[in-house]
Amino acid sequence: MEDSLMDEITKTIKDFYNTGVQTEWNRINERPEFYLTCRFIDRYIKPGDKVLDIGGGPGRYSLYLAEKGCDVTLFDLSDENVKFASNQAMEKNIQLNTISGDARTVDKDLIVDIWLDMCEKVCEREDLLSWSEHLMYIGRKH
Numbered sequence: 001m002e003d004s005l006m007d008e009i010t011k012t013i014k015d016f017y018n019t020g021v022q023t024e025w026n027r028i029n030e031r032p033e034f035y036l037t038c039r040f041i042d043r044y045i046k047p048g049d050k051v052l053d054i055g056g057g058p059g060r061y062s063l064y065l066a067e068k069g070c071d072v073t074l075f076d077l078s079d080e081n082v083k084f085a086s087n088q089a090m091e092k093n094i095q096l097n098t099i100s101g102d103a104r105t106v107d108k109d110l111i112v113d114i115w116l117d118m119c120e121k122v123c124e125r126e127d128l129l130s131w132s133e134h135l136m137y138i139g140r141k142h
Contacts, residue, residue: 010077010102017057017078025058025084038064041116045070049113054103059085059096061116066094073097075106 017024028034041061045051047069053062056074058081066072066089074085074096082100089096099106 014077014079017076018080021058021078021080021084024081025060028060034060037061041065042068045114045116050111051114051116052106052110052112053116054106056085056116057081059088059098062096063088063092063094065116066096067092071095071097073099073112075099075101075103077102 038061041064045065048071049065050071051062051065051073053059053065053072053074056062056076057078059074062072062074062085074082075098076082076085077100079100082098085096086098088094089098
């Protein structure tokens, strides 16, 4: 895809999520999707794991994992989502690292135990897949 077109698409996506933070935060509140996903997450992610939450939005899953004792970094395209998640963490006195940026630009040398991708599939999957394979390889403890 042409770089200028991708830049425009990325800007459109970012603008969309910047204006819908509260809607996204409320979307799964007290819904089966959240509880079932957390049950699944609990099978694989344990307290003390270092987690990179790509496309973490306003932080529902990141905050959940941080509360259970994980070292979590939320990475999201929307600066407003990142601000919201940071504020939620401060209000709850939870340690949460946050980064605002394009998932395709994440440092490939970042060492984590788990790469959590709860984001919509809005970027070129080949970019993320090659990066995530590298990340999973270098980040897995076992």
